[in-house]
Amino acid sequence: MTPPAAIMQEVAGRLRAAKRVAVLTGAGISAESGVPTFRDALTGLWARFRPEELATPEAFARDPALVWRWYRMRRDMVRAAEPNAGHRALVELPRHVPRFTLITQNVDALHRRAGSTDVVELHGDITRARCAGACPRDTSLLHESEWTERDDGPPLCSRCSAASLRPDVVWFGEMLPPAALERATAEAGACDLFLSVGTSNVVEPAASLPWLAARAGAAVVVVNPDMAGQRSGANIHHLAGPAGTILPQLVRAAFPESPASA
């Protein structure tokens, strides 16, 4: 699947001219790394698991061992995955764009592992955990290398020894980290080009970011192999195809002088 050359050229021209670019990524950008998406009909996580049994505060209160095991399985999966050409193209972009913001809904840390140094994480990161009790997040936050797994459930928070650890992710019914949401909203409202990559655009508030950008006058570019359910409009461009192919193509077309384009 290749988008028509004329659309690629049009988008590449806009990207080259843009002073301020914001990118929102979703699970689709990591699909080619072997990390399952959520809503793809046969392979998506929500086709096999029930969100309310695994990704809510109530689920964790009811059965912390089950929820922790599920996140441990997903952590093992993302640790075994490698960033792909789509993640790498987004490491290249800030070298060419005066102001660039990478916003992700993904919790797999693959942008960081690819080399992106400044990532606005809207939904957290499953490679981190924090106290599920009263300890403040910043003083109880641990990377997976800093806790020891137990067989019978989540490890205890080493700071208070009273509550257990929980994954540092946003569950259904929880607030997004306010600073991350504020920054994402501000950048969406002020950019001149907004790329929406590999997201079904159904989970709010992230789902609204591209349309907030469009309303504020930005060109919106959707990168997705399946455009069903994506919005269309005068200033919305569809680059149909997998992110691992489309994003490197776009960077090459916009910045042919880049060493990454050689």
Ligand code: OAD
């Ligand atoms: P979804 O699973 O809802 O959507 C994945 C999107 O990626 C779909 O539109 C696919 O068509 C597209 N896709 C598949 N392969 C692709 C590829 N190779 N390149 C580009 N796109 C591809 O995932 P999200 O939109 O990220 O929230 O889901 C949003 C949130 O819902 C997640 O962050 C998670 C979930 O519940 C929380 O956990 C809070």
